Amino acid sequence: MKEFNAVxxxxxxxxxxxxxxxxxxxxxxxxxxxxxxxxxxMAQRGGAVTSNVRIGExxxxxxxxxxxxxxxxxxxxxxxxxxxxxxSDKTTVIMSxxxxxxxxxxAKGTAYPNMKEIxxxxxxxxxxxxxxxxxxxxxEAGSRLTSNIVLVGALAATESMPVKTESLMKSVRExxxxxHVDANVKAFKLGYxxxxxxx
Amino acid sequence: MRSxxxxxxxxxxxxxxxxxxxxxxxxxxRGILEAGISVVTTYPGTPASEIGxxxxxxxxxxxxxxxxxxxxxxxxxxxxxxxxxxxRALTAMKHVGLNVAADMLMTLAYTGVxxxxxxxxADDPECHSSQNEQDNRFYALLSNLPxxxxxxxxxxxxxxxxxxxxxxxxxxxxxxxxxxxxxxxRGPVTYGKLAxxxxxxxxxxxxxxxxxxxANSRPKHTVFxxxxxxxxxxxxxxxxxxxxxxGKSKEYGIISSSSAYNYAVEAADLLGLDASILKLGxxxxxxxxxxxxxxxxxxxAIVVEELEPYVEMQVKAIAKDYACExxxxxxxxxxYFSREGELSTxxxxxxxxxxxxxxxxxxxxDIDKRFTEVVKELPRRPPILCAGCPHRxxxxxxxxxxxxxxxxxxxxxxxxLGIAPPLNIGDIMICMGASxxxxxxxxxxxxAPTIAVIGDSTFFHAALPGLVNAVYNxxxxxxxxxxxxxxxxxxxxxxxxxxxxxxxxxxEKVSIEKVAEGCGVKYVxxxxxxxxxxxxxxxxxxxxxPGPSVVVFRAPCVLMSVREMRRKGMKIMPFKITEKxxxxxxxxxxxxxxxxxxxxxxxxxxxxxxTACGLCxxxxxxxxxxxxxxxx
Numbered sequence: 147m148k149e150f151n152a153v154x155x156x157x158x159x160x161x162x163x164x165x166x167x168x169x170x171x172x173x174x175x176x177x178x179x180x181x182x183x184x185x186x187x188m189a190q191r192g193g194a195v196t197s198n199v200r201i202g203e204x205x206x207x208x209x210x211x212x213x214x215x216x217x218x219x220x221x222x223x224x225x226x227x228x229x230x231x232x233x234s235d236k237t238t239v240i241m242s243x244x245x246x247x248x249x250x251x252x253a254k255g256t257a258y259p260n261m262k263e264i265x266x267x268x269x270x271x272x273x274x275x276x277x278x279x280x281x282x283x284x285x286e287a288g289s290r291l292t293s294n295i296v297l298v299g300a301l302a303a304t305e306s307m308p309v310k311t312e313s314l315m316k317s318v319r320e321x322x323x324x325x326h327v328d329a330n331v332k333a334f335k336l337g338y339x340x341x342x343x344x345x
Numbered sequence: 346m347r348s349x350x351x352x353x354x355x356x357x358x359x360x361x362x363x364x365x366x367x368x369x370x371x372x373x374x375r376g377i378l379e380a381g382i383s384v385v386t387t388y389p390g391t392p393a394s395e396i397g398x399x400x401x402x403x404x405x406x407x408x409x410x411x412x413x414x415x416x417x418x419x420x421x422x423x424x425x426x427x428x429x430x431x432x433r434a435l436t437a438m439k440h441v442g443l444n445v446a447a448d449m450l451m452t453l454a455y456t457g458v459x460x461x462x463x464x465x466x467a468d469d470p471e472c473h474s475s476q477n478e479q480d481n482r483f484y485a486l487l488s489n490l491p492x493x494x495x496x497x498x499x500x501x502x503x504x505x506x507x508x509x510x511x512x513x514x515x516x517x518x519x520x521x522x523x524x525x526x527x528x529x530x531r532g533p534v535t536y537g538k539l540a541x542x543x544x545x546x547x548x549x550x551x552x553x554x555x556x557x558x559x560a561n562s563r564p565k566h567t568v569f570x571x572x573x574x575x576x577x578x579x580x581x582x583x584x585x586x587x588x589x590x591x592g593k594s595k596e597y598g599i600i601s602s603s604s605a606y607n608y609a610v611e612a613a614d615l616l617g618l619d620a621s622i623l624k625l626g627x628x629x630x631x632x633x634x635x636x637x638x639x640x641x642x643x644x645x646a647i648v649v650e651e652l653e654p655y656v657e658m659q660v661k662a663i664a665k666d667y668a669c670e671x672x673x674x675x676x677x678x679x680x681y682f683s684r685e686g687e688l689s690t691x692x693x694x695x696x697x698x699x700x701x702x703x704x705x706x707x708x709x710x711d712i713d714k715r716f717t718e719v720v721k722e723l724p725r726r727p728p729i730l731c732a733g734c735p736h737r738x739x740x741x742x743x744x745x746x747x748x749x750x751x752x753x754x755x756x757x758x759x760x761x762l763g764i765a766p767p768l769n770i771g772d773i774m775i776c777m778g779a780s781x782x783x784x785x786x787x788x789x790x791x792x793a794p795t796i797a798v799i800g801d802s803t804f805f806h807a808a809l810p811g812l813v814n815a816v817y818n819x820x821x822x823x824x825x826x827x828x829x830x831x832x833x834x835x836x837x838x839x840x841x842x843x844x845x846x847x848x849x850x851x852x853e854k855v856s857i858e859k860v861a862e863g864c865g866v867k868y869v870x871x872x873x874x875x876x877x878x879x880x881x882x883x884x885x886x887x888x889x890x891p892g893p894s895v896v897v898f899r900a901p902c903v904l905m906s907v908r909e910m911r912r913k914g915m916k917i918m919p920f921k922i923t924e925k926x927x928x929x930x931x932x933x934x935x936x937x938x939x940x941x942x943x944x945x946x947x948x949x950x951x952x953x954x955x956t957a958c959g960l961c962x963x964x965x966x967x968x969x970x971x972x973x974x975x976x977x
Binding site for chain 1: 364365366368391392394395473474496497525526529530531532533604606607608610611614689690691707709712713715716719720723724725726727728729730731759762765766767834836930933934937938939941942943944945946953
């Protein structure tokens, strides 16, 4: 089996931890060896956060090396940029267009960087970039809080991950809050279909 | 309280051989259940928190006792007391927590224990969520207690069980040392059998063993040293200290432990390096003979470890004692690995490449160069106080009254984020409780108005002796207790002021203001930080007192109040900027709230982020913010 490395990058509160846990638990369902790295505590308070997911027989460490990500899952454009060092010409970048302006920008009165420039920069680093309107798809799914699952669905559609789509779906059902299972399942499907159409 | 698993009851399943994805800390919690540990104590601290939190969620059903103690010292005392009655106990804390408990640790080593007693220390290389990155393996050397170091979640569980066996065999406490990358890595964990907890202990009076007056301590020290000779034998034959790979040539040998071991193996594979690998899981006492034997089989030994050269120093001593001619590489002498921060497969591969004169198969320098160009002007995104955080209101009030003249010693908690502009509150921060102590030194030395900032949980943890000191020595300081009714930073654990125990039963609420009055503080007031005018008046008065004063800024953590509102089905109506806005930017310049942004040159309130705290309407000079349902 080919080794699989993913980097999830976002802002504290966007649900990167949950998304990473879903990927990891699906891998365990399929009997695979997996490591998921998380950072808790202070960093979670609206700061930049990353999670790594690594799947493969021989994998021991939980962190992905520079240039070695198969997938960079960007929950926020600036955070995607911040983690580009993990990407290379073998990397697929799946990025949400949901902008969360860092407070530094407001304090300086500067506008959020231009999206076209951001994607152009990413293109220089990666094999492929797919930008997803997660907010819109999440709202369509019934809750704006399901953006993270839209991205998980999109990742499933790339088929780069050595995990069955139904295992991922099962993990979504198990791990999201019980009240919001339906919306999250729908979000997963919408993300999946979007990626199939646009990849 | 946060539960990390979908349902922490997964940990209770009596289903041996079931394979589950667990966080390292959850794996330790499962180990607690499989080892029959019956008393678990902790003070929350990243990266150790989820051990206590997982147990808290299931303690009643599992039939064991769990408590959030007021601090790590008390936590270890409770665990040590229980273990001396033959009950198996575990206490968990972050690395700096062990500094607080060190007094107990050093002499608990002498008295020893009857039931297994495990002390978990979770170190934080890279300071992901800490004020320093001390290497607590030196506490094993200092106290002379056995130390186990897991490298992944499965091993974290196994070692919790083994630690109990070792502890009971030797009748001394055992240290279980993790790092952030062990505690906060998820990996597959295979369950073993659950053990039945046993909370029924018996205290056997034995003054010579348990009362450490000098006449008893001296002979106990002798006994302890003998015990540790036995520990050495355990280490020599421990399955955790093993050669995991025999190299074909006898050129290189790698010795590694903990998270560093994972990087070492991957780095050797990345370089295609033919090397034998010795994995150390029991790192105190060191398996001297096993290490000497390993050294004799290789010409060059490379020690790969995070932070201090703890293993390396001992390996070098062993090499000398056993007359091994092996050359030892690591951090001392010519440094090949950093003593700072975390290692990574890359960092280890780079070190190994330099030692073995090999070329890296990945051009990291090129990646770095291209990446630096891309991120040149990327705005930073440090952690910040949440939108609606009551600390922001408290800090705004402090700035208004204390201004630039006052000095603001601060403490460990979310409120340390007050250092960010525009609030800029936090002039010195060292350790739990130090705001109040350092404030007194600063006040005596400068006579400047001094406002010591501390959280509610930290107040109970470490501020009481400082407060008594301020009264006793008549220090002119104002203690601002930011009481948000929880231990917010580490995941909303209860504390003595919340009226709830770790096991969810109601308890007496310890009142911060009554404690302060009881200590003899003459000026004690409670304010709502969101009522800024009233809070400003009180703080001004407090600063005018001739002696110590205490102002409690009381408002619940916004994450809890928002959750509570959602539970009750109440809707938050965010505030809006009206056409009265002149774009003077006062709100942004004074508060730095993440919900306040600038879009096409105009101030905007983010509907998703605004929690309708109502602070910005109080600072807007043009009354241009309206429409929200202020929560108060």
